[in-house]
Amino acid sequence: MRDDVSCVLFITGNPGTGKSYIANHLGANFESGFAMHGGGVTTQVQQQIVDINGQNILMVDAPGLIEPDLVATRRNAEEITEALKLGKKNRKPLKIGIIVMDHNGRIQRSDMLLIQKVNQALTPRFEILLIVNQVKRRNMQHYATRECIETLVNRIHEYTQAIVRTDRVIVIEDQDEGDLPDLEPLKNMLDKIVKQEVRDVQDIKITEEEFQTIGEQILIYTVATLAVLTSPVWGPPYLIYKAIKK
Numbered sequence: 001m002r003d004d005v006s007c008v009l010f011i012t013g014n015p016g017t018g019k020s021y022i023a024n025h026l027g028a029n030f031e032s033g034f035a036m037h038g039g040g041v042t043t044q045v046q047q048q049i050v051d052i053n054g055q056n057i058l059m060v061d062a063p064g065l066i067e068p069d070l071v072a073t074r075r076n077a078e079e080i081t082e083a084l085k086l087g088k089k090n091r092k093p094l095k096i097g098i099i100v101m102d103h104n105g106r107i108q109r110s111d112m113l114l115i116q117k118v119n120q121a122l123t124p125r126f127e128i129l130l131i132v133n134q135v136k137r138r139n140m141q142h143y144a145t146r147e148c149i150e151t152l153v154n155r156i157h158e159y160t161q162a163i164v165r166t167d168r169v170i171v172i173e174d175q176d177e178g179d180l181p182d183l184e185p186l187k188n189m190l191d192k193i194v195k196q197e198v199r200d201v202q203d204i205k206i207t208e209e210e211f212q213t214i215g216e217q218i219l220i221y222t223v224a225t226l227a228v229l230t231s232p233v234w235g236p237p238y239l240i241y242k243a244i245k246k
């Protein structure tokens with residue numbers, strides 16, 4: 001790894017939260033966009049050296065964690081683990097950003113699970129930069145209040161045990177196609193968050209039970225299963241298969 005690279009910056013988040021979009025507006029050139037197939041656009045770890053605020057930073061982009069099926073989710077978990085290891089592998093300190101998507105003030109369980117997993121995987125515990133992305137203009141005023149940010153970080157702590165400082169939360173407004181997001185606050189924050197040496201990275205593992213608790217993502221799965229069950233062609237063989245499996 002080049003000597004002039006000051007650190008590794010890994011911005012993680014679930015599929016479609018805007019990891020590649022934000023990395024690209026910080027100067028990278030990762031594939032990003034509309035996912036035609038329902039899964040993630042980014043499927044493997046990608047790296048690129050980018051100049052941010054006059055410093056060369058190795059930006060890392062990886063797939064999002066939670067997808068509608070467990071096999072893909074576990075594959076993504078392996079990629080994210082690899083990405084987390086890049087700091088240690090390159091003997092560079094690491095900075096971590098986690099993107100969650102705003103759903104009118106609600107944070108999805110899938111985003112909570114990702115925060116929990118990344119937080120648990122790293123030793124020592126890391127300072128996390130939390131990026132709330134794709135916030136609609138009408139919701140920006142809520143996020144501008146201290147109370148809203150405090151409630152958010154408390155909720156995250158409650159669900160994930162991760163500690164996010166209220167002054168380490170960045171809110172990014174959803175832009176119309178073609179308009180540039182204002183990433184100056186994010187760039188300044190990236191300067192401030194601590195570069196940490198990674199001592200150890202544990203493999204991220206998703207149990208079947210954890211996967212089942214992610215209600216909103218499971219919905220697609222349930223609809224697909226129902227469609228199979230009620231089909232005269234696929235229903236009976238599926239039920240026999242289920243019975244044998246038990």
Ligand SMILES: Nc1nc2c(ncn2[C@@H]2O[C@H](COP(=O)(O)OP(=O)(O)OP(=O)(O)O)[C@@H](O)[C@H]2O)c(=O)[nH]1
Pocket residue numbers: 013014015016017018019020021022031032033034035039040041042043062063064133134173174175176177178181
């Ligand atoms: N218009 C607009 N689009 C956004 C914004 N943030 C993300 N997007 C769009 O959201 C979609 C998903 O963004 P990506 O950057 O590909 O998401 P990702 O997190 O890298 O997703 P995967 O690689 O699939 O895991 C893309 O079409 C982006 O252009 C935003 O602020 N404004």
Ligand SMILES: [Mg+2]
Pocket residue numbers: 019020021031032041042061062063
């Ligand atoms: Mg991507």
